[in-house]
Amino acid sequence: MATSNAYDVVVIGAGPGGYIAAIRAAQLGFSTACIDEWKNDKGGPAPGGTCTNIGCIPSKALLQSSENYEDAGHHFADHGIVLANLAIDVAKMMARKKTVVKQNNDGIVYLFKKNKIAFFHGRGSFMKKGEGGWEIAVAGAKAQTLLARHVIVATGSNPRALPGAPFDEKSILSNDGALAIAEVPKTLGIVGSGVIGLEMGSVWRRLGADVTILEALPTFLGAVDTQIATEAHKAFTRQGLKIVLGVNITDVAAGASGVVVSYDDAAGTAQTLDCDKLIVSIGRVPNTIGLDAEKVGLALDERGFVTVDGDCRTNLENVWAIGDVVRGPMLAHKAEEEGVAVTERIAGQKPHVDFNTVPWVIYTSPEIAWVGQTEQQLRAAGRAFRAGTFPFMANGRARALGDTTGLVKVLADAKSDEILGVHVIGPMASELISEAVVAMEFRASSEDIGRICHAHPSLSEAMKEASLAVDKRALNF
Ligand SMILES: Cc1cc2nc3c(=O)[nH]c(=O)nc-3n(C[C@H](O)[C@H](O)[C@H](O)COP(=O)(O)OP(=O)(O)OC[C@H]3O[C@@H](n4cnc5c(N)ncnc54)[C@H](O)[C@@H]3O)c2cc1C
Numbered sequence: 062m063a064t065s066n067a068y069d070v071v072v073i074g075a076g077p078g079g080y081i082a083a084i085r086a087a088q089l090g091f092s093t094a095c096i097d098e099w100k101n102d103k104g105g106p107a108p109g110g111t112c113t114n115i116g117c118i119p120s121k122a123l124l125q126s127s128e129n130y131e132d133a134g135h136h137f138a139d140h141g142i143v144l145a146n147l148a149i150d151v152a153k154m155m156a157r158k159k160t161v162v163k164q165n166n167d168g169i170v171y172l173f174k175k176n177k178i179a180f181f182h183g184r185g186s187f188m189k190k191g192e193g194g195w196e197i198a199v200a201g202a203k204a205q206t207l208l209a210r211h212v213i214v215a216t217g218s219n220p221r222a223l224p225g226a227p228f229d230e231k232s233i234l235s236n237d238g239a240l241a242i243a244e245v246p247k248t249l250g251i252v253g254s255g256v257i258g259l260e261m262g263s264v265w266r267r268l269g270a271d272v273t274i275l276e277a278l279p280t281f282l283g284a285v286d287t288q289i290a291t292e293a294h295k296a297f298t299r300q301g302l303k304i305v306l307g308v309n310i311t312d313v314a315a316g317a318s319g320v321v322v323s324y325d326d327a328a329g330t331a332q333t334l335d336c337d338k339l340i341v342s343i344g345r346v347p348n349t350i351g352l353d354a355e356k357v358g359l360a361l362d363e364r365g366f367v368t369v370d371g372d373c374r375t376n377l378e379n380v381w382a383i384g385d386v387v388r389g390p391m392l393a394h395k396a397e398e399e400g401v402a403v404t405e406r407i408a409g410q411k412p413h414v415d416f417n418t419v420p421w422v423i424y425t426s427p428e429i430a431w432v433g434q435t436e437q438q439l440r441a442a443g444r445a446f447r448a449g450t451f452p453f454m455a456n457g458r459a460r461a462l463g464d465t466t467g468l469v470k471v472l473a474d475a476k477s478d479e480i481l482g483v484h485v486i487g488p489m490a491s492e493l494i495s496e497a498v499v500a501m502e503f504r505a506s507s508e509d510i511g512r513i514c515h516a517h518p519s520l521s522e523a524m525k526e527a528s529l530a531v532d533k534r535a536l537n538f
Contacts, residue, residue, distance in 0.1 A: 071212050079110065080172070106166075191208065194211075194379070248270065254276040296427055321333055395419050
């Protein structure tokens with residue numbers, strides 16, 4: 062094999078896990094290649110994976126556009142701003158989203174060049190372990206074979222479909238179709254009230270759709286701190302999202318106007334939901350399609366995830382796997398952290414990724430963000446804790462913004478006062494949570510945050526006040 066195609070590290074997949082792993086590998090002095098098969102409209106490369114192309118980035122672009130529209134229609138008047146003939150141009154909104162996505166694709170192409178990473182557009186698959194490393198086939202515009210001393214599998218995940226109701230991306234939509242609806246549907250059904258269902262439901266409700274979310278579980282946002290989930294349920298219901306819990310879907314069929322979903326409600330009564338479009342967001346499945354994992358004996362678990370240890374090592378020598386294709390939270394920043402950690406391990410360093418300090422965010426309005434343990438988890442573990450809460454209603458900046466829904470909640474160990482979890486529902490929760498992540502990484506106490514000077518007026522003062530409230534000494538509430 063030509064030595065020019067031999068690399069220290071070959072990464073398969075250029076999502077947030079893969080492209081960040083490739084950059085860190087190059088920074089560490091490894092000759093690095095990254096293979097990714099994603100195609101843009103013109104058939105060209107579009108690195109960035111699900112996150113950039115049909116996930117984090119386009120969803121946030123549409124959330125911003127739709128929030129601006131809702132503000133203009135419902136909140137600007139409070140500021141004395143009068144608008145006449147407000148309208149939404151969905152085609153323009155989608156075009157903007159596309160531009161934002163492309164800026165991110167182009168940014169990754171630039172970073173690959175800057176870091177001298179060889180990028181191959183096509184599908185990567187395992188061939189065999191040869192002399193000096195793994196042989197990886199690239200099936201793209203031209204077939205090539207790469208030789209890799211180390212392989213990092215970062216092939217991501219795909220949306221899970223309802224049994225018997227495959228995605229057609231016209232009326233039964235995955236996240237891909239949900240981010241590309243050409244005009245506002247009159248009625249929108251969503252199956253699954255997780256992060257994606259709530260974010261997509263919020264976008265289309267703000268633009269005028271009548272949205273019903275069907276959720277199989279009996280509790281709303283069960284993984285979220287119960288107090289926060291209760292606030293969220295109230296806020297979303299007030300906004301007009303219809304959330305039906307405890308349903309059992311019995312059939313999904315084409316109807317006169319789009320889709321008819323038959324389900325039994327929590328009481329066991331048969332119901333139907335007629336909707337123009339149906340978004341199915343019931344989770345994601347690991348993607349190992351076309352990787353030829355079985356050819357080389359790469360072990361997958363019973364759910365199809367690549368089996369890895371705590372350090373992202375697979376059962377094969379010098380083959381690693383990261384991100385959505387392995388266990389753990391399906392989050393872009395978790396994939397990135399694993400990518401960095403794996404390359405540093407290859408370089409002989411000893412990095413560590415702590416899932417307990419991985420922040421979670423739901424970019425609805427109000428936003429929801431948390432890190433660490435929930436109150437119910439601490440109770441279940443029998444851990445003695447103290448809780449402090451502070452409502453945005455009592456925060457000057459939130460009042461000035463006109464956005465006072467929600468609260469900050471800090472949970473700290475009853476004895477040591479170490480912060481065990483922080484939960485935010487309210488404006489800019491996605492940004493506020495960083496302070497809590499830093500605090501927990503440094504094993505700070507709630508007193509530490511309470512003693513830190515926070516700018517006034519700022520939303521971050523709610524973090525300080527909730528920390529003071531742990532010791533029952535909030536100042537402004
Ligand atoms: C609608 C939506 C919104 C989301 N919002 C957020 C958010 O706000 N924040 C957040 O943290 N997470 C969010 N996520 C989750 C996030 O997108 C994923 O956790 C993240 O993309 C996982 O990164 P990854 O690198 O593991 O895989 P991916 O991003 O899925 O990338 C995998 C890449 O590998 C390529 N590939 C697969 N197999 C091969 C092969 N054999 N050869 C070559 N290439 C291959 C794929 O084409 C793809 O480009 C969202 C997801 C969705 C669907």
